[in-house]
Each structure stands twice: as structure tokens, then as C-alpha cells.
Amino acid sequence: MKFSEWIDIWLKNEKPFFKESTYATYSNIIENHIKPSLGAKNINYIQNNDLQNIIFEKLNSGKLNNKKGLSLKTVKDIMTVIKSCLNSAMKNGIIKRKTFDYKFPKNIPSKKIEIFSHAEHFKLFQYINSNLDEKSLGILISLLCGLRIGEVCGLKWCDIDFENEILSVNRTVQRIYIKKTISSESKIIISSPKTTSSFRNIPLSKHLIKTIKKLRKNNNFYIISGNRNFIEPRIYRKYYYSILSLLNISKLSFHSLRHTFATQAIELGTDYKTVAEILGHSSINTTLNLYVHPKMEHKKKCLTLIHNKLSSYLKKRKR
CATH class of the missing domain: 1.10.150 (DNA polymerase; domain 1)
Incomplete structure (x- = not known):
């Protein structure tokens, strides 16, 4: 066979x-x-x-x-x-039992994640706040909560608990492509999030809740469309890129909003476990491998702290 x-x-x-x-x-x-x-x-x-x-x-x-x-x-x-x-x-007895063994090269450089500069981040945030509507709200949520584009497209108003100030990620919208031997097809599906851990509850800031409340609609409506029909990621991505062009900032992928959120959260001192849970990572190692790259000044500070602690102990002993 x-x-x-x-x-x-x-x-x-x-x-x-x-x-x-x-x-x-x-x-x-x-x-x-x-x-x-x-x-x-x-x-x-x-x-x-x-x-x-x-x-x-x-x-x-x-x-x-x-x-x-x-x-x-x-x-x-x-x-x-x-x-x-x-x-x-x-x-199933199709072939005899044997051990299949192979290795992956170790010297392949990992792909560098792309994030917006602080100036670009602020410029985008400022524009969205000044031109807020249902459609732009999705970008604001990704900026402040790190959602994937499919998760943003799948958000409904019933996913926001205004009393407890919590956003729940329960579904994702995506276009799938099925390749067949002599043909291929694509279609839009609404499914559960990427992994089990991608089902998550994200606490929202008081300011974001106040902003979102201004646009609140029927619980069964999709947030970024403002009605019962969802906007598919491909269409929403075009809208997102049109804003980047308008603002003349780097044309980074929508996923870069998520990368930027995570990077800034860690730079501001948020612990890694918290960031991992907000992002919906199945393992904290994913977060560490993607976003934790200490700068030289942080490494130097670490070594200085250890040296100072040992020096302080030595001085006490001499007394």
C-alpha cells in the first residue's frame, strides 16, 4: 500500500x-x-x-x-x-511495529515577534479613543486585553459581565481552507477557542468598562458588527490595515496587537502567570519563550543586586 x-x-x-x-x-x-x-x-x-x-x-x-x-x-x-x-x-497491523526516530536542528533562529513602538501604540490608542464605534472597539479590546482576531470577531455583548467587569472568551470566528486532491474549498466557521485554556475570563479596567458601556447593545448581537451578523476576520483585517495606513504607522499584523499587549504587560512588571492566563496560553512556557527577553540593563541590575547582598553580608561578618 x-x-x-x-x-x-x-x-x-x-x-x-x-x-x-x-x-x-x-x-x-x-x-x-x-x-x-x-x-x-x-x-x-x-x-x-x-x-x-x-x-x-x-x-x-x-x-x-x-x-x-x-x-x-x-x-x-x-x-x-x-x-x-x-x-x-x-x-491496525498495516505495518510491523518499529520505532520511528528523527531529530530537529537546534540552530534554527526563532522568528522575532513584531510589536508596535511606544509612539505607534499611543498613536493608535489615541485615534481609537477619538473615533470610537462598534467596529473600532474590537481593536481597542485587542490593544488592552490581547485577544486574537478570531476571538474579537466572535465576541457578543452577552460575553461581557458589566456588573463584575469581566469579559469572557467563548468562541472564535475563522475561515478554514480544506485542500483536496483535485480541488479545495473554504468556509467560515464559528467554533470554540483555539485550546481549552483559550476559554478564559479577563477582568476589565474601570475605564474600559465605562467606554464599552456607551456602545452596549442587544446581548445576542456581535460587538464589532453591532447586529446579529458577525464580521469575518479577513474583512476585519482589511479595516484594521486601513487605520494603520491612515495613521502612517508600521503595517504589522493584527496579531501584533496581542504581542504588543503581552510585551508591555511584562515590561510594566506583571507576573508571567497572569500574562499567560490573560492570553489563554496552555503553558506559561509559551509566554516565557515568546515574550521574556531580558534587556542587558536588567541582567546587570540582577548581578549588581546579588553582589550587593553578598557584600552587605560580608560587612556584617567583619563587624
């Missing part, structure tokens, strides 16, 4: 257990990356070196134009799908 034949069977069997967005992601990975690299090979003859070669191939020239490599995260996602498929083949 060719690997392409088994992976189609595996995906069909696993479909009931996947979120619709996860199924779409796996379909794209399989059609765009796995089948072209491994699909024609007999599943019984797949060896560790085949898997290791795929890792190097995708990191070096994995994009569809073959000019650039894929990110390490994307390659890890590809290998997760391959390994899950092979494990299922062993479990």
Missing part, C-alpha cells in the same frame, strides 16, 4: 475526533506537503532516514514556490501528522 492511500484512510477515520479547523489544517498539510514528499512510497518501506530527509527538505525549501523553507513549527506539525499516521498503521 502506498503511504498516500493509507493517510487518506487514516484522515477519514480520525475526522470525527478532530475540530473542523484541525481537520482542515491536517488536510492542507497532507495534500501540500506529505503526499508530494512521501505519498508514492510503499508504507512498509518507510525508514527513519525518509523522515529525517523530509525535515531537512521542508526547512530548506518547503514553501509551495520552493524558494524558502517552512518554519520549524510548521515542520513539527507535518511530522506530528506523519507519526500519528504511522502509529495508526502499526496499531
Whole structure:
């Protein structure tokens, strides 16, 4: 049996257990990356070196134009799908049990997150406050709470508890693309947030609650549309970029609002656990790896404090 034949069977069997967005992601990975690299090979003859070669191939020239490599995260996602498929083949007696082993290079630089400068951040905040309506409110919420664009598009007025001043993240709006062998399709779905931890309650400041109350509408209305119909992320992203162009500030992705929020929260001394929970990260390590990069002056201050403490102890002993 060719690997392409088994992976189609595996995906069909696993479909009931996947979120619709996860199924779409796996379909794209399989059609765009796995089948072209491994699909024609007999599943019984797949060896560790085949898997290791795929890792190097995708990191070096994995994009569809073959000019650039894929990110390490994307390659890890590809290998997760391959390994899950092979494990299922062993479990079902399609191939003999064996250990599949491979490594990821350690010297790949991580992608630097993009954030707005303090001047740009203030300029955007000032503009939104001066031109506040339902649509611009979504940008303000992301600036002050770090929500993803799909979460902002999925917010309804019933998600805000005005009495206790809490915003609940309960759903996300996203367009998914399902790649098939000879065709592809896309559609908008409203689903649960990215992960279990992405369901979260975020306490709102008194000032933000006061601002939001001015625009309050029917509980079943979506916040940024002001009616029962949601605005999809692709459309809202265009609106966001139009504001950046108007203000003549860096054309960073909407996700950079989230990065900027997290970075400033940490710079202001907010503890990492709190930031992780506000962002909906499943692990504090995600927050630490993304946003905690101490500056040289902070490192120097740390060493100075330790030296001063030891010196102070030494002086006491001499007395």
C-alpha cells in the first residue's frame, strides 16, 4: 500500500475526533506537503532516514514556490501528522511495529515577534479613543486585553459581565481552507477557542468598562458588527490595515496587537502567570519563550543586586 492511500484512510477515520479547523489544517498539510514528499512510497518501506530527509527538505525549501523553507513549527506539525499516521498503521497491523526516530536542528533562529513602538501604540490608542464605534472597539479590546482576531470577531455583548467587569472568551470566528486532491474549498466557521485554556475570563479596567458601556447593545448581537451578523476576520483585517495606513504607522499584523499587549504587560512588571492566563496560553512556557527577553540593563541590575547582598553580608561578618 502506498503511504498516500493509507493517510487518506487514516484522515477519514480520525475526522470525527478532530475540530473542523484541525481537520482542515491536517488536510492542507497532507495534500501540500506529505503526499508530494512521501505519498508514492510503499508504507512498509518507510525508514527513519525518509523522515529525517523530509525535515531537512521542508526547512530548506518547503514553501509551495520552493524558494524558502517552512518554519520549524510548521515542520513539527507535518511530522506530528506523519507519526500519528504511522502509529495508526502499526496499531491496525498495516505495518510491523518499529520505532520511528528523527531529530530537529537546534540552530534554527526563532522568528522575532513584531510589536508596535511606544509612539505607534499611543498613536493608535489615541485615534481609537477619538473615533470610537462598534467596529473600532474590537481593536481597542485587542490593544488592552490581547485577544486574537478570531476571538474579537466572535465576541457578543452577552460575553461581557458589566456588573463584575469581566469579559469572557467563548468562541472564535475563522475561515478554514480544506485542500483536496483535485480541488479545495473554504468556509467560515464559528467554533470554540483555539485550546481549552483559550476559554478564559479577563477582568476589565474601570475605564474600559465605562467606554464599552456607551456602545452596549442587544446581548445576542456581535460587538464589532453591532447586529446579529458577525464580521469575518479577513474583512476585519482589511479595516484594521486601513487605520494603520491612515495613521502612517508600521503595517504589522493584527496579531501584533496581542504581542504588543503581552510585551508591555511584562515590561510594566506583571507576573508571567497572569500574562499567560490573560492570553489563554496552555503553558506559561509559551509566554516565557515568546515574550521574556531580558534587556542587558536588567541582567546587570540582577548581578549588581546579588553582589550587593553578598557584600552587605560580608560587612556584617567583619563587624
